[in-house]
Amino acid sequence: MTRSTQWWQDAIFYQVYPRSFSDSNGDGVGDLAGITERLGYLELLGVDALWLSPVTVSPMADHGYDVADPRDIDPLFGTVGDLDALISEAHSRDIRVTMDLVPNHTSNQHPWFRAALAAAPGSPERARYIFRDGRGPDGAEPPNNWPSVFGGPAWHRVTEADGTPGQWYLHLFAPEQPDLNWENDEVFADLAKTLRFWLDRGVDGFRIDVAHGMAKPAGLPDMDITHNELLINDDDDLRFNNPGVHAIHRRIRSVMDEYPGRVTVGEVWVRDNERFAEYVRPDELHLGFNFRLAEAHWDASDIQEAVDNSLLAVESVGGVATWTLSNHDVEREVTRYGTEAGASREVGLRRARAMILVELALPGTVFLYNGSELGLPNVDLPDDALQDPVWERSGHTERGRDGCRVPIPWEGSAPPYGFSTTPDTWLPMPDDWADLTAEAELEDLDSTLTLYREAIELRKTRPEFAGAAIEWYGAPPECLAFRRVGGRLSCVLNASAEPVALPGGEVLLSSAPLIDGKLPADAAAWLA
Numbered sequence: 035m036t037r038s039t040q041w042w043q044d045a046i047f048y049q050v051y052p053r054s055f056s057d058s059n060g061d062g063v064g065d066l067a068g069i070t071e072r073l074g075y076l077e078l079l080g081v082d083a084l085w086l087s088p089v090t091v092s093p094m095a096d097h098g099y100d101v102a103d104p105r106d107i108d109p110l111f112g113t114v115g116d117l118d119a120l121i122s123e124a125h126s127r128d129i130r131v132t133m134d135l136v137p138n139h140t141s142n143q144h145p146w147f148r149a150a151l152a153a154a155p156g157s158p159e160r161a162r163y164i165f166r167d168g169r170g171p172d173g174a175e176p177p178n179n180w181p182s183v184f185g186g187p188a189w190h191r192v193t194e195a196d197g198t199p200g201q202w203y204l205h206l207f208a209p210e211q212p213d214l215n216w217e218n219d220e221v222f223a224d225l226a227k228t229l230r231f232w233l234d235r236g237v238d239g240f241r242i243d244v245a246h247g248m249a250k251p252a253g254l255p256d257m258d259i260t261h262n263e264l265l266i267n268d269d270d271d272l273r274f275n276n277p278g279v280h281a282i283h284r285r286i287r288s289v290m291d292e293y294p295g296r297v298t299v300g301e302v303w304v305r306d307n308e309r310f311a312e313y314v315r316p317d318e319l320h321l322g323f324n325f326r327l328a329e330a331h332w333d334a335s336d337i338q339e340a341v342d343n344s345l346l347a348v349e350s351v352g353g354v355a356t357w358t359l360s361n362h363d364v365e366r367e368v369t370r371y372g373t374e375a376g377a378s379r380e381v382g383l384r385r386a387r388a389m390i391l392v393e394l395a396l397p398g399t400v401f402l403y404n405g406s407e408l409g410l411p412n413v414d415l416p417d418d419a420l421q422d423p424v425w426e427r428s429g430h431t432e433r434g435r436d437g438c439r440v441p442i443p444w445e446g447s448a449p450p451y452g453f454s455t456t457p458d459t460w461l462p463m464p465d466d467w468a469d470l471t472a473e474a475e476l477e478d479l480d481s482t483l484t485l486y487r488e489a490i491e492l493r494k495t496r497p498e499f500a501g502a503a504i505e506w507y508g509a510p511p512e513c514l515a516f517r518r519v520g521g522r523l524s525c526v527l528n529a530s531a532e533p534v535a536l537p538g539g540e541v542l543l544s545s546a547p548l549i550d551g552k553l554p555a556d557a558a559a560w561l562a
């Protein structure tokens with residue numbers, strides 16, 4: 035199956051976590067004007083598009099993924115005018131702007147949910163969410179045994195208008211994030227309004243949150259609870275990936291098709307390749323996040339398998355592969371690779387640098403998470419700094435995702451490193467990041483930022499990166515080597531403990547200096 039060429043098919047997206055990117059008004063939280071001020075940096079980096087994590091109105095129970103008004107900007111981040119300015123400034127630099135869209139749930143402060151609480155059981159207001167009577171003689175047991183992804187039960191019991199304990203509502207995430215009832219046509223009608231609202235303002239597309247959610251199984255049966263880790267996919271999990279979700283994606287696509295050149299990328303935590311492929315059929319999502327590379331351990335065969343699987347996952351429907359090493363929900367790659375047996379943060383950084391060359395050598399769409407280009411590690415935050423709802427919901431057993439969301443260091447030698455004018459940033463910044471600021475790394479030819487810039491530049495300009503397929507070729511043990519079938523770029527990764535000889539060809543770039551012409555351990559190289 036062939037599809038027409040679109041800008042996003044080999045684009046490099048850069049995920050901005052707005053709270054943590056750049057604070058223009060000194061309140062310790064990043065904002066839209068802050069992002070606009072930093073566009074020159076993003077242009078220099080060479081990215082094609084931004085994905086902004088949610089900036090719409092939210093009480094911030096889950097830092098924006100609890101949306102109270104999907105068609106307005108939260109004052110914490112600025113105004114709709116600030117977004118307009120960001121879009122037009124980004125477009126003038128040839129950078130596209132995509133937004134997060136959260137269709138699975140709203141905030142409990144959304145006017146619909148407030149109306150649902152005020153209305154009676156069985157009312158049209160309640161029918162926009164998933165309200166049920168409880169089990170047991172007095173309805174005191176939740177309607178089924180589903181756990182919330184953030185810990186605790188996925189149901190919350192409400193108090194009815196007359197003060198008596200009443201129905202329960204479903205929240206797959208925090209109680210402040212009630213799930214919408216996607217069998218109710220009002221829900222799609224409202225989402226269509228939201229899509230058009232932003233598309234009409236020039237937004238280039240959407241990252242769709244929990245795109246494998248939305249549809250729920252008939253009768254909401256109990257599930258087998260094997261594990262309930264945050265966003266770990268298990269294809270037997272009844273809460274997600276129900277077949278009804280595809281009709282919803284087709285409806286979203288029909289709106290998107292009114293706006294040629296715009297794109298949707300869904301967060302699809304589905305392991306089975308055939309079922310994953312269903313999401314990127316020609317009339318559903320344009321792209322689906324594939325998280326296998328982010329899940330792969332520092333092991334050549336694990337990485338090779340992740341690459342093969344990601345390519346295979348879209349092959350049957352002629353879709354485009356996507357690649358990501360991290361995002362705002364997972365531990366940063368420097369820390370992941372640096373905490374595997376026998377490794378250190380320094381080794382973690384070497385491996386992260388190697389993996390960006392693997393990722394950028396692959397055909398398809400790449401998603402970078404802000405700060406990865408600086409080689410930032412996760413931060414061990416003190417208990418009293420933690421903000422992720424996961425920390426409270428898990429009864430302080432899961433520390434949550436704050437460690438990968440610490441603000442970006444821009445310049446200077448001490449917190450807040452130019453991120454803000456107040457040292458009182460929403461998450462504290464570490465004292466030892468002076469060498470990791472954008473300013474320091476821009477000037478350093480050996481920095482991770484320089485490596486990213488060079489790699490992105492080569493990927494964009496060299497003919498070796500042509501072609502949609504790769505082929506593997508023989509590599510020493512614990513190494514991998516593949517070649518782009520069209521342009522014949524070679525990428526070699528050394529995950530062994532010893533330097534290895536490289537095949538013939540011009541070395542375009544390596545993640546660490548070669549040793550007597552050999553590729554050292556924990557490194558990767560590109561050859562023409």
Ligand code: BGC
Nearest residue numbers: 096099207243244265301363
């Ligand atoms: C987002 C998370 C968010 C959750 C609930 C996701 O998968 O990426 O950050 O907490 O959806 O909206």
